[in-house]
Amino acid sequence: xxxxxxxxxxxxxxxxxxxxxxxxxxxxxxxxxxxxxxxxxxxxxxxxxxxxxxxxxxxxxxxxxxxxxxxxxxxxxxxxxxxxxxxxxxxxxxxxxxxxxxxxxxxxxxxxxxxxxxxxxxxxxxxxxxxxxxxxxxxxxxxxxxxxxxxxxxxxxxxxxxxxxxxxxxxxxxxxxxxxxxxxxxxxxxxxxxxxxxxxxxxxxxxxxxxxxxxxxxxxxxxxxxxxxxxxxxxxxxxxxxxxxxxxxxxxxxxxxxxxxxxxxxxxxxxxxxxxxxxxxxxxxxxxxxxxxxxxxxxxxxxxxxxxxxxxxxxxxxxxxxxxxxxxxxxxxxxxxxxxxxxxxxxxxxxxxxxxxxxxxxxxxxxxxxxxxxxxxxxxxxxxxxxxxxxxxxxxxxxxxxxxxxxxxxxxxxxxxxxxxxxxxxxxxxxxxxxxxxxxxxxxxxxxxxxxxxxx
Numbered sequence: 001x002x003x004x005x006x007x008x009x010x011x012x013x014x015x016x017x018x019x020x021x022x023x024x025x026x027x028x029x030x031x032x033x034x035x036x037x038x039x040x041x042x043x044x045x046x047x048x049x050x051x052x053x054x055x056x057x058x059x060x061x062x063x064x065x066x067x068x069x070x071x072x073x074x075x076x077x078x079x080x081x082x083x084x085x086x087x088x089x090x091x092x093x094x095x096x097x098x099x100x101x102x103x104x105x106x107x108x109x110x111x112x113x114x115x116x117x118x119x120x121x122x123x124x125x126x127x128x129x130x131x132x133x134x135x136x137x138x139x140x141x142x143x144x145x146x147x148x149x150x151x152x153x154x155x156x157x158x159x160x161x162x163x164x165x166x167x168x169x170x171x172x173x174x175x176x177x178x179x180x181x182x183x184x185x186x187x188x189x190x191x192x193x194x195x196x197x198x199x200x201x202x203x204x205x206x207x208x209x210x211x212x213x214x215x216x217x218x219x220x221x222x223x224x225x226x227x228x229x230x231x232x233x234x235x236x237x238x239x240x241x242x243x244x245x246x247x248x249x250x251x252x253x254x255x256x257x258x259x260x261x262x263x264x265x266x267x268x269x270x271x272x273x274x275x276x277x278x279x280x281x282x283x284x285x286x287x288x289x290x291x292x293x294x295x296x297x298x299x300x301x302x303x304x305x306x307x308x309x310x311x312x313x314x315x316x317x318x319x320x321x322x323x324x325x326x327x328x329x330x331x332x333x334x335x336x337x338x339x340x341x342x343x344x345x346x347x348x349x350x351x352x353x354x355x356x357x358x359x360x361x362x363x364x365x366x367x368x369x370x371x372x373x374x375x376x377x378x379x380x381x382x383x384x385x386x387x388x389x390x391x392x393x394x395x396x397x398x399x400x401x402x403x404x405x406x407x408x409x410x411x412x413x414x415x416x417x418x419x420x421x422x423x424x425x426x427x428x429x430x431x432x433x434x435x436x437x438x439x440x441x442x443x444x445x446x447x448x449x450x451x452x453x454x455x456x
Contacts, residue, residue: 032116040131041248043128045244045247045252046139049242052239052242053238055238056238057149057346058234058442061229061345061346062150063446064434070442076158084166085130087166089108091170091171091174092171132255136173136249139249140195144160144207144348145157146347147344151423152207153423169195173195177189189309190308191308193308193310198352199401199405201352201353204349206410232294235294246273267316272319275303277296277300278324278327279326280300281299283331298350299330301352302351309356310322313371313375329350330354330355364382364388364390364394364395365391366383367380369384
């Protein structure tokens with residue numbers, strides 16, 4: 001019976017193809033559906049990068065703070081979702097207004113359409129675009145937490161999330177991605193070397209300056225002590241998780257299946273990451289005589305950060321060069337910040353800040369006219385066109401966005417420091433944030449009660 005049924009259906013498909021597929025989707029609907037699936041998958045990949053940040057920060061810091069790192073990351077991502085829905089998205093991508101060059105205004109308390117309007121030319125439902133952009137905002141926030149690590153009160157995370165996701169990050173996103181004045185100038189930042197990474201790194205820099213170094217980081221003579229993270233395997237796993245998520249980050253920013261251009265973006269992303277890791281390992285080996293694993297892991301992330309702006313604009317050979325430079329840059333950048341007595345536990349300033357600046361500027365050097373035309377933003381860089389224009393626009397975007405985030409973060413965190421204080425007490429820092437802020441230990445089996453042996 002089943003065989004006869006399948007045979008009859010097969011014959012009907014051959015004899016009456018129009019009838020068989022009359023109820024099927026047309027080309028536009030199918031394309032919209034595929035785009036929607038792709039952007040949703042990209043959102044999931046980027047959201048899962050938060051797992052990478054949990055492992056990165058926990059592995060790079062001491063075990064007495066591990067539970068705090070994990071908990072505050074999940075909590076602040078949830079809070080960020082609410083703030084971005086209520087305010088942030090409207091400022092980043094709000095409708096046209098008299099001040100649209102500088103700030104979006106509209107779509108507050110965002111209410112997405114239940115489905116895309118194919119007749120109106122929608123490529124995907126606006127709800128999935130919101131989710132994708134929310135994931136980017138949350139990544140930038142998690143980068144900022146690098147400057148808070150091991151010494152900030154939990155309450156400070158709550159307050160800063162509101163201001164960062166509600167205003168600071170959305171303004172930068174609007175300028176470059178939301179039709180703002182830098183977008184009109186042709187600023188090229190395909191997936192966020194400046195919008196996401198530099199913005200988060202500048203906020204981290206302000207936090208670590210205002211919080212001051214962790215206890216025991218620097219000696220009276222200015223020399224630095226190495227405060228080792230408690231689990232290098234966690235750190236390595238974090239890099240792998242982030243690396244995988246980056247394909248949603250970069251390739252997902254095409255927001256379409258189209259002609260498969262997203263695969264080219266993924267290709268250059270892979271090359272940049274590989275080159276960053278190789279360069280950092282080799283330079284550390286050459287300078288110190290040891291192949292430093294931490295340097296290699298930072299180099300891989302730096303390569304990813306640097307290629308993020310240019311992944312859709314450069315040839316493969318240029319992606320390798322961008323990654324190689326990022327790997328060397330991050331190695332020396334870490335040493336520079338330490339020399340300036342800036343305590344950066346997860347190297348956010350070097351990996352996301354310096355590499356973010358380099359990646360954005362690299363477009364002005366290596367972007368090709370053909371790819372700029374394909375993406376529809378700006379023009380080719382210095383090597384391809386002989387023109388300095390794109391390099392100037394890239395420099396402009398780095399300076400202006402960096403200055404805005406620097407000033408805005410200093411105002412917010414400075415006021416927080418005066419009103420509420422946002423560093424824990426010396427006793428709390430020594431005990432660890434797990435116990436002092438949450439009353440529980442991330443590794444409870446390591447916490448012995450008085451009179452107990454190692455097995456309890």
